[in-house]
Amino acid sequence: MNGNTNDLTSRINECYGSLSKGQKILATYITDNYDKAVFLTAAKMGQVVGVSESTVVRFATHLGYKGYPEFQKALEEMVRNKLNSIQRMEVTYGRISQSHILETVLQSDQEKIKDTLEHIDEHAFELAVDTIIKAKHIYIVGIRSCAPLAAFMAFYFNLMFENVTLLQTNNSSELFEQMVRISKDDVIIGISFPRYSMRTLKAMEFANNRNAKVITLTDSVHSPMNLYSSCNLIARSDMASIVDSLVAPLSVINALIVALCMKKQGEVAKTLETLEDIWNEYQVYENDEINYIDDKIKMRYAKLGDADE
Structure with a gap:
């Protein structure tokens, strides 16, 4: 038996249609939770999924x-290598019918938020808030699909803090150049989910070597992102499809932003008041975004139209 990642993924995909109801539940659990399933005995997996041990063995x-x-060895290899994009797509196409895509994806996202809420370490969350509040300079890094999460966090952090740097990550050299002054008084927040970014990991290592505080937002306590971190925020994300589900990580970021706002209410209020004045003075929203037409102008246009008739 060739127990590589592709072998197990292909077998699940090819056999899915012929599996019993209980075995299909197992297949779904394993592809969505392979990082947890790898540590379970046949009896424990049956208990977690809600089927008998014999069903797991027959599966x-x-x-x-x-x-x-032998199956567990293949699963270990699957976790070691993770799933590449093509394999994720293959598993998804084998499990989701075209007519149930919306329902399946939204339910999956809902389950990930619920699972994150049940398992996230509240002490780690509070530690992250305190560490960020006390930091002299805040660095934020997220690569590829995690880049929008990093940008979202940086946008709101800039409303609360003076020194926030969203690391631009075109290459590793530029990354280190932007971090050259990072020190023990600073914090870096690294965001990465499977498949993990080596550049983000290197940024964590660089910051750790300079005694900066390191906070990670990732999917598992076994994530390599936690190697250099003193504070780990765990959010469920892995989804057996071409698209990574980042709904739960975004919810954790939202919670961080709200918690920090609560800690800095006065300063945030002053910043927002200043911004409102600037937006009004330079018509940031009224002209560029909404472009309302004054009611008096509308009435004048109506009268002109009547006169033309």
Whole structure:
């Protein structure tokens, strides 16, 4: 048996249609929670999923493995390599019908938020808030699909703090150049989910070597992002599809922003008052975004139209 990632993924995809109801539940759980499933015995997995131990063993043999131990080795290899984009797409197409895409994806996102809420470490969350509040300079880094999360965080952090740097990540050299002054008084927040970014990991290592505080937002306590972190925020994200589900991580970021606003209410209020004055003075929203027409102008246009008739 060739127990590589592609082998297990392909077997689940190819056999899905012929699986029993209980085995399909197992297949769904394993593809969505492979980082947790890898640590479970056949009996424990059955208990977690709600099927018998014998169903779990039959599932493994149905996929072509000699038994559960051989299946578990293939699962370990799957976790080690993670799923690439093509394999995620293959698994999704094998499990979701075209008519149920919206329902399936939204329910999956809902479950990830619920799971995140049930398992996130509240002490780590409070530690992150205190660390950010006390930092002299805040650095934020997120690569590829995590870049929008980093940009969202930086946008709101800039309303609360004077020294916020959203690291631009065209290459590793530029990344380090932007962090050259990072020190023990600073904090870096690294955001990364499977497949993990090596550049983000290197940024964490660089900051840690300079004794800066390191906060990570990632998907598992086993994430390599936690190697250099003193504060880990765990949010469920992995989804067996071409698209990574980042709804739960965004919710955690929202919670961070709200918590920080509560700690800095006075300063945030003053900043927003200043911004409102600036937006009004330079017509940031009225002309560029909304472009309302005054009621008096509308009435004048109406009268002109009547006169033309």
